[in-house]
Amino acid sequence: MSSADGRKFRQDRFLRVALVCATSVLVLAAAGCQVRPLYGAGAVVFSASTGEATPLSSISIRPVNNRPAQIVRNQMIFLFNGGAQPQTQTRYTVALNVTSETASAAYVQVAEEDEPTAGTVTMRGAYELSDNQTGEVIRRGSRQVVASYDVSRQQFAALRAERDAQERAGRELAELLRLAIAQDLSQPVGFNRNSSVAPPVAEVTPRPGDQTDGPLAD
Numbered sequence: 001m002s003s004a005d006g007r008k009f010r011q012d013r014f015l016r017v018a019l020v021c022a023t024s025v026l027v028l029a030a031a032g033c034q035v036r037p038l039y040g041a042g043a044v045v046f047s048a049s050t051g052e053a054t055p056l057s058s059i060s061i062r063p064v065n066n067r068p069a070q071i072v073r074n075q076m077i078f079l080f081n082g083g084a085q086p087q088t089q090t091r092y093t094v095a096l097n098v099t100s101e102t103a104s105a106a107y108v109q110v111a112e113e114d115e116p117t118a119g120t121v122t123m124r125g126a127y128e129l130s131d132n133q134t135g136e137v138i139r140r141g142s143r144q145v146v147a148s149y150d151v152s153r154q155q156f157a158a159l160r161a162e163r164d165a166q167e168r169a170g171r172e173l174a175e176l177l178r179l180a181i182a183q184d185l186s187q188p189v190g191f192n193r194n195s196s197v198a199p200p201v202a203e204v205t206p207r208p209g210d211q212t213d214g215p216l217a218d
Contacts, residue, residue: 056080060090069098071170095128123169139184143176145169
């Protein structure tokens with residue numbers, strides 16, 4: 001390669017690198033205008049209804065009265081607050097209705113017994129998002145998660161596997177609901193984003209002995 005060719009090659013390479021760098025800067029600048037953190041204690045979302053940045057920690061969740069719902073609620077509280085102490089005064093409130101169904105997924109002939117060897121946990125969560133200042137329900141939606149697990153011939157092990165699958169499904173459902181609610185807040189009131197629309201969530205009144213917060217009992 002001649003010296004002239006070498007100089008031309010270096011110039012072309014320099015121009016390509018400069019172009020890539022310039023493009024990257026523009027992309028990052030544009031992203032900085034749109035992307036907002038959704039994790040941690042300072043997680044915020046731009047609320048189209050108020051025109052302000054709304055912390056996810058300003059969302060409270062009503063008490064629930066069954067174990068699957070409590071799994072989802074505990075995880076959502078953790079996600080909304082980034083592990084910090086929940087606020088006592090909030091701008092929005094979420095009402096949850098969570099159901100969980102267990103079904104056998106596969107059967108294998110073992111000796112003379114026809115026993116299930118796999119199962120699935122289907123967890124559905126419907127929510128209502130209300131504005132505490134007006135008392136109005138501004139969004140409704142629902143999400144669903146399916147978790148599979150192996151069924152042991154030992155009863156205790158099979159029960160433990162089902163509980164673990166329920167825990168996994170609950171945590172994943174909480175994440176989906178958190179994202180849905182954050183997206184709800186970013187849209188103008190009345191905007192239809194073609195999400196799964198759920199029926200109104202019934203008012204939940206915890207019964208004596210029901211667990212409404214904190215760790216779950218086995």
